[in-house]
Amino acid sequence: NINQCQLIELNKVHNRAGNLTIVENHISIPFSVKRIYYLYDVPSNAERGGHAHKELHQLIVAASGSFRITLNDGKQVKSFFLNNPNIGLLIVPGIWRDLSEFSSGSVCLVLASMKYEAEDYIRDFQEFQKYKK
Numbered sequence: 001n002i003n004q005c006q007l008i009e010l011n012k013v014h015n016r017a018g019n020l021t022i023v024e025n026h027i028s029i030p031f032s033v034k035r036i037y038y039l040y041d042v043p044s045n046a047e048r049g050g051h052a053h054k055e056l057h058q059l060i061v062a063a064s065g066s067f068r069i070t071l072n073d074g075k076q077v078k079s080f081f082l083n084n085p086n087i088g089l090l091i092v093p094g095i096w097r098d099l100s101e102f103s104s105g106s107v108c109l110v111l112a113s114m115k116y117e118a119e120d121y122i123r124d125f126q127e128f129q130k131y132k133k
C-alpha cells in the first residue's frame with residue numbers, strides 16, 4: 001500500500017568538485033535494477049504516468065530540476081515534490097501514479113525492477129479501482 005512508498009535518502013559523496021550519488025541493489029533500494037529510463041524535455045504543462053503496475057518496483061529520482069508525483073493506492077492519496085538528486089521515491093507495485101509540474105530542464109530518472117512489459121500496466125483508473133478491491 002501507499003505507506004510502503006517512501007522517500008529514500010541516497011548516499012552522497014560531497015567534495016569541492018561536486019556531488020556523487022550512489023544507488024546499489026538491495027543496499028540503497030529493496031530490489032535489483034533491471035532497467036533504467038529517464039524522462040526529459042517534458043513540457044511544463046504535461047502530465048505523465050497515469051497508470052499503475054502489477055509487479056514492478058521503481059525508484060524515481062529528480063536527477064535534475066523538479067516535478068510532482070501523486071500516488072494513489074485506491075484508498076489514500078499522497079503527493080511528493082521531488083527536487084533533490086539525493087532523494088528517491090520508492091514506488092511498490094499496485095500504486096497509481098501521476099507525474100506533473102515538471103520544471104524546465106528536469107530529468108526524471110527511473111530505476112525499475114523488471115524489463116518493460118505492457119501487460120504489467122493498468123492504464124484505466126476504473127480498472128485499477130476494481131483490481132484493488
Ligand code: TYD
Nearest residue numbers: 035037039047048049050051099115116117
Ligand atoms: P509510459 O510508461 O506510459 O510513460 P510515462 O509513465 O512516463 O508517461 O511509457 C510511454 C511509452 O513508452 C509507452 O508507449 C511505452 C513506451 N516504453 C517502452 O517501450 N519501454 C519502456 O521501458 C518504457 C518505460 C516505456
